[in-house]
Amino acid sequence: MSEAPSRGRARWLDGRLVRGAEAALSLDDRGARDGEGLLETLRVYAGRPFLWEHHLERLVVAAAELGFPVPPSPAILHRAVQELLAAESLADAAVRITVTRGVRGVRPGRPACWIEVEPIAARLWKGTRAGSARVVFSKRPFEPGPLGRYKTTSRLVYHLARDEARAAGADEALLVRPEGQVLEGSSSNLFAVTGGVVLTPPLSAGILPGVTRGLVLRLCAETGIPAREQVIERDLLASVEELFLTSALQEVVPVGWLEGRALSEPKVAPRLLAGYRDAVASAAMRPLTHA
Secondary structure (H helix, E strand, O other): OOOOOOOOEEEOOOOOOOHHHHHHOOEEEEHHOOEEEEEEEEEEEEEEOOOOHHHHHHHHHHHHHOOOOOOHHHHHHHHHHHHHHHHHOOEEEEHHHHHHHOOOOOOOOOEEEEEEEEEHHHHOOOOHHEEEEEEEEOOOOHHHHHHHHOEEEEHHHHHHOOOOOHHHOOOEEEEEEOOOOEEEOOEEEEEEEOOOOOOOHHHHHHOOOOOHHHHHHHHHHHOOEEEEOOOOOHHHHHOOOOOEEEEOOOOOEEEEEEEEOOOOOOOOOHHHHHEEEHHHHHOOOOOOOOO
């Protein structure tokens, strides 16, 4: 006797859990038609979304600044994440929240909103698991423009860079301006260490204000590691002491290989990763504010 076909992963869509063909948007939705959406990706540890308030603040601020309809409240979204984790029997997971501008011509309109979760292991780079990432430069010149600081669903340029990395057997591709300024990875923020100082490209360059990036800068300040924002030219990366990447899913990942060149054993990144893990453990002890 054959087994019943799988109904697919559960997703939360506009207030209810759905599976399979039920997880669908209207073709008139501007997110589906034109990529007019915002997203947040975050990590859950032992059933607890880490830095939840920071991710939701970034989502709400972006929606307001870009003229989106008001998203569901953080409390509603938090309950939805918990429902999904229970439905998928997950305690450690990657979470994606997506909000669209809704149906064209309807103002203020009602946004479409969906949430999906999956095992975190499915989203980790090989280099994250090994403790050292392989990185290449994207061959496509990149200019973030005025929307680069928002995490929108118009991700083609980032996905093409990610595909370049995969084709090269690497974990991540760095995006570089035509004039040679290195900005960020396809799904990560970039840090370099030179002269004992941690450098990261400035937000004024139009990069994503990563939540994990912000935490790492705070950890530098708390632990006495000198750090500052600075324009990073591609040529500088040939002589830095170490490189590392940050994201909500990958955490803090040292770069061990850049464009065929092995980098020195990292010293700063492991300290910051330990601080990050301490922050995760500390957050687990505090009441969660999600209203």
